[in-house]
Amino acid sequence: MLEPVAQRTTVYDVAERAGVSIATVSYTFRQPDRVRPETRELVLRAARDLGYVPSGSARGLANGRSQALGLYAFDMFLPSDLSAPRRSLDELVQWELDGLGNVRRFPLYVDEIQRGFELEARRLGRSVMLGSGASRDSLDSIDLAGSVDGLAIFPGAAARDLLEHVGRGVPVVIFSSPPMNDALHHITVDNEGAVRDLVDHLVDRHGHRSVAFLGELAAPDIGARFAGFQAALAAHGLPVPEEPFDTTVLTEDSLRTLRDAITSGDLPDALVCATDQLALTVLDLLAQHGVRVPDDVAVTGFDGIIAGRLSDPTLTTVRQPFASMGRLAVRILTDTAAGLAHPKSYVLPTRVVIGGSCGCG
Incomplete structure (x- = not known):
């Protein structure tokens, strides 16, 4: 006959044994400085007597919160990582020790924002729950939203109405998304101004007159960068294209327009890539063709x-304040959950970083 499963000790049991409220038990484990030493002991x-281990949900019983924050990514992996064949553990270990492409895959911008998010959550005594991989068209599988006090999202191609649906339950911050007329919080950077500065450098410093933009416009931040590119060309009296030179995505068949230009010998003077990851792929392709x-x-x-920074030549780029974006998201979520007001949108500054790939250095 099976032995009955022992019932797990709860915060209520501890409160009853100690003769205190469940709020006091919660503060003892979550914010011990708020409890008198003798009561805490x-x-x-x-x-200890009851074998009680506090859970995230138990910690929040005093105020109806979980004390956890969520960080969710839809499709922030590289296509080459998702389509890679399954390898044995020995192969994976050897591949990693050999350093084959590791720096190209980690850390990416999502990883650096996550680091800032986790650091700020730790500072505030909050735990972090991570999630990824739900359908673009359905958030039914995102149990994360029901388990946290606030959720930060790398939206990918998720529908806006679905994100707003989640935002009706908990505070939501969306990264790399421009201000919109909705109830969500947005954190982005000055994409347009940054690319204008970049184009100004290429035209004024290097005298380039044929400048092309590469990147897919589906993501709103990439669209903003292309708008900045168009504005910069117009300001210099140069022809303004209606669409990017190459609306590529990072797949095996990517950069077809660029490949054709290499073959025909009709390359622009300068290629402004929407992301560093795309620019590094372009550097590889050009090197393969002797350009x-x-x-x-x-x-x-x-x-x-x-x-x-490690490529050869080093990449001229625009640097985003990744860690600060992650930290800001945590502050917005914790403050909003506590009833404090925050602006709906933040646009953080960027900085042009000059490397060797533009001709400087």
Whole structure:
């Protein structure tokens, strides 16, 4: 006959044993400085006697909150990572020890924002729950929203109405999303101004007159960068394209327009790439075809990931304040959950970082 499963000790049991309220038990484990030393010792002794281990939900019983924050990504992995064949553990270990492409895959901008998010959550005594991979068209599988006090999202191609639906239950912050007329909080950077500065550098400093933009416009931040590119060309009296030179995505068949231009010998003077990851792929492709950077063509990126600093030549790019974006999201979520007001949108500054890929250095 099976033995009955022992019932788990709860915060109520500890409170009853110690003769205190459940709020006092919660503060003892979550904010011990708020509890008198003698009371705290009483609660801890009761917890030890009962074998009580506090859970995230128990910590929030005093105020109806979980004390956890969520960070969710829809599709922030590289296509090459998602389509890679399954390898044995020995192969994976050897691949990693050999350093084959590691710096190209980690850390990316999502990883650096996550680091800032986790650091600020730790500072405030909050735990972090991570999630990823739900359908773009349905948030039914995101149990995370019902388990946290606030949720920060890398939206990918998620429908706006679905994000707003989540925002009706908990505070929501969306990264890399421009201000919109909705109830969500948005954190982005000055994408347009940054690309204008980048184009100004290519035209004024290097004298380039044929400048092309590469990138897919589906993401709102990439669209803003292209708008800045168009505005900069117009300000310099240069022809303004209606669409990017190459609306590429990072797949095996990507950069077809660029490949055709290489083959025909009709490359622009400079290539302004929507992201660093795209710019690094462009550098590889150009090198494979014997095109010298920056002698034959200048290349720039956007993000400021570590891989760009280690490339040869080093990448001229725009650096985003990733960690600060993550930290700000935590502050917005915790303050909003506590009933404090926050602006709905933040636009953080960027900085142009000059490397060798534009011809400087």
